Amino acid sequence: MMGVRRDTGKHAARCPRASELLFVPNARDPERAAERPKSVFGDQLAVLRSPQYVNFRSGDWPLSGEKIPDLVALTMGFSVPEDLGWSGLAAGSLFQRPRANALITIRGVDSLDLPSNVSSYPLENAVPFTLDSVAYSIHTLFADSTPLMRHKHLAKDQAPDLFSLELAGMEELGRRYGSDSPQFRDARQILVSALQKFADDVFGVYGSNAVIEVVTVKTFETPLTRKSRSILETKQVGNLLYCGTKNAFDGSVHA
Template identity: 50%
Template sequence: MGSELLIETVHSLFKEPNVFVFLGQCFSESHLLLFPSGVQGDSLTVLQAPEFLSFQKGDWPLSGEKIPDLVALTMGFSVEEDLSWPGLQAGPLFQRPRANVLVVVRGVDSLDLPQSVASYPLENPVAFTLDSVAEMVHSTFAEYTPVVLQLAPSEERLYMLGKANAVFEDLPVTLQQIRARLSQDGSVLTSFPLNSLSRNAEADLLFLSEVQVLHDITALLQRHRHLAKDNSPDLYSLELSGLEELSRVYGKDSPQYRDATSILASVLQKFGEDMYRLYGNSAAVEVVTVKTFEAPLTRKSRSILESKQISNPGSPYNLAYKYNFEYAVIFNIVLWMMIVLVLAVIVIAYNLWNMDPGYDSIIYRMTNQKIRMD
């Protein structure tokens, strides 16, 4: 009777049809083992990927700290440690996507994204940044000034590099600017029904502000389509925490949270399709959904611009000095003059070493004749 009561209690707690219960006898005691097969955890979803990027479908878990390495590999860069993860197969050596877009959604473990390439469970969801990948892009393609954009609207954290400063100059970044943008023509408030969401609640406005930022990014790229056709890959890193705030204020079972989750899923699906199309079907778009990070991360903005030794104090980017067109001429003059002088010294030293004063020195002969005359 006690075991039956325990089983009924467990079923009432989980209320899931796919919870399996195994009851065994061991050492004359009852042991209850639960296997919740339907529980979903944090995940990494590949929304869009070029044909030459081979993402294999499966349930291979990926550690959260390895996400920057995964992004670097998809963009064709090498990493310090090999990523022994079967989800990404080796692709062509001379092909790389024109852009990589990573969206981190906090406050939810999974989103309904049916039109995705593949989805993988995420384990050890520690906080991370793509600073290392941004530095690779900047150092490798510095002459092409690629677009590097890292944005977290809720924290008003923005980092732009290269052509991003010109493209996203009008992008609202502070919460006050984004909320003002929501009241203007063409805002996302007219694109979908708000249902239980309110335009006056702070948590709701934070979520809607993040949706507005996604819309404005694609709208601004529409005006600068030529940037998606250059020879340098672009990097986008976005962090959205509106769902986390809605969950904290209203709870996960609230209609506001459910409506926001549905809206964000459809918006992200369209955002991925737009970015993929803007870059000529050569962009990788990933979505990381995590309830909460295990450890807080403190980062310093513009960290990739810092350098211990700056070769050119007048430039904050640690660039080399600019040389004029006479540099090559002066360099060749100095180089060949030094070579001629070195050869002359060698010839003179060799002749002096092998000289016989009795036969080769006129001074010796003149002195000898003068002595004989005396």
């Protein structure tokens, strides 16, 4: 009967114990996922102000840029076609919705030095986006109240407000002076102060019932699209319906 050889040298490998096994947390488990080390992403999504019933969790969950319109829709209490699949936003209230959402997109800078109490998340796959789908949901759900805007003394408008702003000044400063220049650093600090004041003012105007987000993008990624050409640009070469040779009026027909 053959025995089992046991290596007791210093290079001997041993089976790890159960307590030594590495546990990889599930991204959908907020308690486990919050313990993950911070990922390295350049672009960023930051929530400057939000009401208490719109709960953004603290963590380092990356969000795809194409999902930003769905995130804005969910913060305003609207449904989206597909699950967001992002643990940064907790389930909201069924009886309350923000009166406004303001999204500021800043091009030319990947992140800002915001206060520690501001929830921020890495942004990946930063493709250009619009909030047209959110605006369509507002017009669809509150279509009856839109004509009443002309007569505000008769009824109060219940439709939430949606703001989408894009600032490209930092991109131009970085192109002209460089991202390490004093001009760029000073403009960055001024921008942070202006954003905080803007968020406080909007939050106060709407009675603490508004969400203000900031998206910082160094450069937008160009989607992979196939180059196409309009059919009107195609040059017509000859007669496409008759491929035979041109014959004289009184001559014979050649094959």
